[in-house]
Amino acid sequence: MSHIQGVLKxxxxxxxxxxxxxxxxIHRTPVVRSRFLNELSGADLYFKCEQxxxxxxxxxxxxxxxxxxxxxxxxxxxxxxxxxxxxGQAVALAAKLMGIxxxxxxxxxxxxxxxxxxxxYGAEVTDCAPNLAAREQATQEIIQRTGATALxxxxxxxxxxxxxxxxxxxxxxxxxxxxxxxxxxGGGLLAGTALATAYFGDNCLCWGAEPSAVDDAYxxxxxxxxxxxxxxxTIADGLKTQLGSVNFPxxxxxxxxxxxxxxSEIVAAMRLLWERTKMVVEPSSAVVLAxxxxxxxxxxxxxxxxxxxxxxxxxxxxxx
Amino acid sequence: MSHIQGVLKxxxxxxxxxxxxxxxxIHRTPVVRSRFLNELSGADLYFKCEQxxxxxxxxxxxxxxxxxxxxxxxxxxxxxxxxxxxxGQAVALAAKLMGIxxxxxxxxxxxxxxxxxxxxYGAEVTDCAPNLAAREQATQEIIQRTGATALxxxxxxxxxxxxxxxxxxxxxxxxxxxxxxxxxxGGGLLAGTALATAYFGDNCLCWGAEPSAVDDAYxxxxxxxxxxxxxxxTIADGLKTQLGSVNFPxxxxxxxxxxxxxxSEIVAAMRLLWERTKMVVEPSSAVVLAxxxxxxxxxxxxxxxxxxxxxxxxxxxxxx
Numbered sequence: 001m002s003h004i005q006g007v008l009k010x011x012x013x014x015x016x017x018x019x020x021x022x023x024x025x026i027h028r029t030p031v032v033r034s035r036f037l038n039e040l041s042g043a044d045l046y047f048k049c050e051q052x053x054x055x056x057x058x059x060x061x062x063x064x065x066x067x068x069x070x071x072x073x074x075x076x077x078x079x080x081x082x083x084x085x086x087x088g089q090a091v092a093l094a095a096k097l098m099g100i101x102x103x104x105x106x107x108x109x110x111x112x113x114x115x116x117x118x119x120x121y122g123a124e125v126t127d128c129a130p131n132l133a134a135r136e137q138a139t140q141e142i143i144q145r146t147g148a149t150a151l152x153x154x155x156x157x158x159x160x161x162x163x164x165x166x167x168x169x170x171x172x173x174x175x176x177x178x179x180x181x182x183x184x185x186g187g188g189l190l191a192g193t194a195l196a197t198a199y200f201g202d203n204c205l206c207w208g209a210e211p212s213a214v215d216d217a218y219x220x221x222x223x224x225x226x227x228x229x230x231x232x233x234t235i236a237d238g239l240k241t242q243l244g245s246v247n248f249p250x251x252x253x254x255x256x257x258x259x260x261x262x263x264s265e266i267v268a269a270m271r272l273l274w275e276r277t278k279m280v281v282e283p284s285s286a287v288v289l290a291x292x293x294x295x296x297x298x299x300x301x302x303x304x305x306x307x308x309x310x311x312x313x314x315x316x317x318x319x320x
Numbered sequence: 321m322s323h324i325q326g327v328l329k330x331x332x333x334x335x336x337x338x339x340x341x342x343x344x345x346i347h348r349t350p351v352v353r354s355r356f357l358n359e360l361s362g363a364d365l366y367f368k369c370e371q372x373x374x375x376x377x378x379x380x381x382x383x384x385x386x387x388x389x390x391x392x393x394x395x396x397x398x399x400x401x402x403x404x405x406x407x408g409q410a411v412a413l414a415a416k417l418m419g420i421x422x423x424x425x426x427x428x429x430x431x432x433x434x435x436x437x438x439x440x441y442g443a444e445v446t447d448c449a450p451n452l453a454a455r456e457q458a459t460q461e462i463i464q465r466t467g468a469t470a471l472x473x474x475x476x477x478x479x480x481x482x483x484x485x486x487x488x489x490x491x492x493x494x495x496x497x498x499x500x501x502x503x504x505x506g507g508g509l510l511a512g513t514a515l516a517t518a519y520f521g522d523n524c525l526c527w528g529a530e531p532s533a534v535d536d537a538y539x540x541x542x543x544x545x546x547x548x549x550x551x552x553x554t555i556a557d558g559l560k561t562q563l564g565s566v567n568f569p570x571x572x573x574x575x576x577x578x579x580x581x582x583x584s585e586i587v588a589a590m591r592l593l594w595e596r597t598k599m600v601v602e603p604s605s606a607v608v609l610a611x612x613x614x615x616x617x618x619x620x621x622x623x624x625x626x627x628x629x630x631x632x633x634x635x636x637x638x639x640x
Contacts, residue, residue, distance in 0.1 A: 271635055274600050274635060275600075278371045278376060278600040278631035280595075281598070315595060315640045316640055318638065320636055320638075
């Protein structure tokens, strides 16, 4: 996608620098294939296993990247984020490793396994009502009390650049991919994937996959302006987040299409991944396989990278 | 354990030959570690991931090994086995790959995912009542009708030698293990593990792990003769099988101890493995971690290999 490189804001050198700086704190995750899923999809699938990333999700990459650009004064006062799960865990672990105090605001109803993990990493957890206003208010209170720096889970350039490193590794291992598909919630992973495919792929497309129930990114791309979700309810709890203003222009330039899938298709794809690859992935990860299976006319006969975003599932709340 | 090598029947060269002959048909499975589980156990744990073996269990090794020693005439008439799951799948797949007809007798109540897989590999399935007499009768009928050769899932030397190759690979990768722990049902995996640790380990012990509900191997080792289970009921459905007469003498010579665990401890260990390593393993696999966590006085401070036997779980029947 060399024609879009000129209009992308972050430069290739920035991606390379971020990849170098976060390397000591993250895992290089494996790329897995499945004979069965290749036959089922008619495509050649390469799963990038971010469920095996530290704390169980790609969010670790963005969190480490965001902490790496803090000033000494900012590091001394700590960081705060509000998150229904994975980014909260990621900030908690990254901050622990880097010796920075972390405050995490979590809405009631967050899967217990995610809340326990954040506490386990030594962060201070503040509970709040499960809506955006309550989350932001709780975050503001912590900022006023402590002077902590707020970190957005997806809509910030250091986070996007950190997320891009998953696809950089994938392309390094499989250089001739026809495209990479990533789930889209807030858009931080998809924007990072778009940057990495544009700069490091060899005519490598970037696609998004999204639950139909929260199709704000799909509609935003179609309308040319950011759309919202009325009532965000999906089993893919990591993808409920509103598409962000920093991510959207990158997605507009670098993403060929976003594919929507139904809840039942997400559950079926998740079950296939568990049964056939023996990997525990969360519903948000299954969305990309669901899209590839739903639209064979777009994906069959192609060599495709699929970003499995994470594996933090509450085993007490499984859909099967 | 050089002192026991002299009294073991199969020789080291036999193990090396079998490892060579089955290599083209099996996967070399990865060895995985977990920082969290190391801290929890106080030991240094190396999980040999046979859930990532072809058809999802170590049984593939024994099945390929058993088919490899058939005469041309035997190959022409096919093979038959009765199995509640993994060995049936393994024979079905191995036979398909090697161009041999397979008949699999399966008791009613076998997890659907295992039955579907056997059919998917092209084997002929015969259903029978869920008791040993019915299984053996159905098997005899097939032998009389077709001339097929019967394969025992665990109590046969070619199967034991095939199973041993998992531990041979593990020791090749981690040569200084203090011991390897494997689950015990019929005893074919544990006997193979005992041979491999004795011949290839460097003062490497071999331990068994067994559900208390079906502790025939534990009692057999203690009494010095094969004991039976009254009413074999455990969530570890792969371990209900009666300890076999070919396996027992090898286990007597090569196994230091067998550790028993309760059903709740198996479920808790399985949940830990799923949540922390993101790997789908079946209850029989979790038995080894349950034992290591239950007996820290035996295992802490040691470098331990754990054979995760398989990952074929019916996701519709989970215990959490």
